[in-house]
Amino acid sequence: MTTYPILNAPTLTTPEAGSTTAAYSVEDWSSGYRSQPDEHSYWITDIEGTIPPELEGTLFRNGPGLLEIHGHPVKHPFDGDGMISSIAIQGGQAYFRNRFVRTAAYLAEQQAQKPLFRGVFGTQKPGGPLANAFDLKLKNIANTHIVYWADKLLALWEAAEPHRLDPTTLETLGLDYLNGLIGPGGSFTAHPKLDPGHHGDERLVGFSLKTGLSSTISLYELDAEGRAISQHSHTLPGFAFIHDFALTPHYAIFFQNPVSFGPLPFLLGLKGAAECISYDPKQPTKLLIIPRNGDPMQVIETDPCFVFHHANAFEQDGEIVIDSVCYDRFPSLEGASDFRAVDFERVPAGELWRFTVDLAAGKTAVTKLITRCVEFPTLHPERVGRPYRHLYIGAAHAAEGNAPLQALLKLDTHTGETQVWSAAPRGFMGEPLFVPRPQGQGDDDGWVLVLMYNAERRCSDLVVLDGRDITAGPVARLKLPHHVPYGLHGSFVPHYFGPSDRPLDAQG
Numbered sequence: 175m176t177t178y179p180i181l182n183a184p185t186l187t188t189p190e191a192g193s194t195t196a197a198y199s200v201e202d203w204s205s206g207y208r209s210q211p212d213e214h215s216y217w218i219t220d221i222e223g224t225i226p227p228e229l230e231g232t233l234f235r236n237g238p239g240l241l242e243i244h245g246h247p248v249k250h251p252f253d254g255d256g257m258i259s260s261i262a263i264q265g266g267q268a269y270f271r272n273r274f275v276r277t278a279a280y281l282a283e284q285q286a287q288k289p290l291f292r293g294v295f296g297t298q299k300p301g302g303p304l305a306n307a308f309d310l311k312l313k314n315i316a317n318t319h320i321v322y323w324a325d326k327l328l329a330l331w332e333a334a335e336p337h338r339l340d341p342t343t344l345e346t347l348g349l350d351y352l353n354g355l356i357g358p359g360g361s362f363t364a365h366p367k368l369d370p371g372h373h374g375d376e377r378l379v380g381f382s383l384k385t386g387l388s389s390t391i392s393l394y395e396l397d398a399e400g401r402a403i404s405q406h407s408h409t410l411p412g413f414a415f416i417h418d419f420a421l422t423p424h425y426a427i428f429f430q431n432p433v434s435f436g437p438l439p440f441l442l443g444l445k446g447a448a449e450c451i452s453y454d455p456k457q458p459t460k461l462l463i464i465p466r467n468g469d470p471m472q473v474i475e476t477d478p479c480f481v482f483h484h485a486n487a488f489e490q491d492g493e494i495v496i497d498s499v500c501y502d503r504f505p506s507l508e509g510a511s512d513f514r515a516v517d518f519e520r521v522p523a524g525e526l527w528r529f530t531v532d533l534a535a536g537k538t539a540v541t542k543l544i545t546r547c548v549e550f551p552t553l554h555p556e557r558v559g560r561p562y563r564h565l566y567i568g569a570a571h572a573a574e575g576n577a578p579l580q581a582l583l584k585l586d587t588h589t590g591e592t593q594v595w596s597a598a599p600r601g602f603m604g605e606p607l608f609v610p611r612p613q614g615q616g617d618d619d620g621w622v623l624v625l626m627y628n629a630e631r632r633c634s635d636l637v638v639l640d641g642r643d644i645t646a647g648p649v650a651r652l653k654l655p656h657h658v659p660y661g662l663h664g665s666f667v668p669h670y671f672g673p674s675d676r677p678l679d680a681q682g
């Protein structure tokens with residue numbers, strides 16, 4: 175499943191192929207979309223299995239923490255205020271903390287006890303269209319991703335500035351302008367890429383997008399101190415909806431999805447901006463290949479499809495290979511119903527497609543690597559931009575049809591073999607993250623961490639799986655005594671940001 179599409183429809187269950195047993199109940203699935211207004215900090219004491227002693231660092235997750243504002247429900251989870259969760263792991267022990275990002279809008283709305291801003295995904299201020307028409311202020315909601323770079327922990331939302339937080343306390347420190355790279359009112363992608371050292375040292379590569387009748391992508395590369403060492407801009411005709419990109423040693427690759435933007439309902443206070451995007455299957459999807467050295471962009475067309483997230487890309491034999499989660503059309507944001515009533519059968523499912531680009535010929539070949547419904551890919555961080563073997567991705571329990579993510583799938587891209595671990599019927603996946611084992615061998619030697627929702631307990635679990643064999647199930651399950659609403663993206667930082675007085679150490 176993807177949490178992206180929303181359609182107005184009755185609830186249903188999706189049976190496993192060949193089975194009369196439902197893979198999940200809509201009530202279970204939708205119960206993960208409850209607000210979590212409380213802020214916690216505690217040692218996790220309810221642990222099944224054993225946290226691997228070599229697993230050390232801090233998992234940071236971002237996602238909507240509130241699904242309503244003082245009784246006013248959000249229209250879509252993407253309009254929910256960003257809440258950060260951290261789980262700091264060391265010596266087989268783990269410390270949980272969650273804090274809302276104290277954005278200016280969050281503080282103002284909590285003070286006013288009502289919505290003061292329109293949401294991009296359709297949430298309106300109380301009072302109907304008259305109260306919303308021509309109010310084009312953006313609410314920087316800081317709810318999409320969280321990354322750690324150059325000693326800064328940054329909560330990201332792609333249409334506005336990052337917020338900087340204290341990595342230990344999660345206290346909000348204020349807006350961050352990336353050492354002057356962007357200014358007040360500027361924006362920075364929610365999907366920067368960590369270049370693992372294609373040009374020597376590690377870099378953070380990101381972009382800003384300005385779009386309207388034409389679109390401009392500005393590509394930025396930051397060094398380990400957070401200084402910009404490269405920046406250049408590229409303009410293309412037309413509106414662009416670009417959420418993510420793919421990186422190789424020499425290229426940044428963007429997909430310009432075949433969509434258009436008709437802003438009138440947004441201006442008139444009838445719809446959110448993202449609800450005014452429509453898919454045009456008569457137009458091609460354009461691959462925008464931007465050389466990282468600042469040379470001109472090359473545009474290559476392929477058959478229409480829609481991409482939010484890319485898994486990885488690499489250069490091989492003079493070609494560029496890009497693996498992306500593709501939808502056969504835009505999962506449009508139609509209807510006025512409760513987002514918890516998605517008809518998964520009517521919404522396109524993400525599949526993993528491989529695009530092989532021949533730059534000299536200006537052509538792209540497309541093959542499908544995974545046809546099961548998938549989203550949220552992850553891989554060994556050292557393989558970003560390089561040929562790689564293993565990919566992990568959230569997947570539906572059943573091999574066919576669209577459904578919530580309840581399973582984790584491991585793909586061997588060399589052999590096509592897959593492994594699946596499913597938490598169905600009552601477990602629901604978040605984004606997995608691969609964490610390498612220190613001095614590990616191969617790009618599956620490590621752990622996969624998933625903060626998942628356990629509908630049986632109405633609480634969340636952090637599960638830790640051995641990347642070499644996910645079918646064995648979790649080596650550790652850390653049971654939180656509360657839920658974390660379905661989130662978006664996160665990072666694992668190989669530094670422990672928890673308290674220094676670990677309880678088991680004190681017991682000797």
Ligand code: FE
Binds near residue numbers: 365417418
């Ligand atoms: Fe995303």
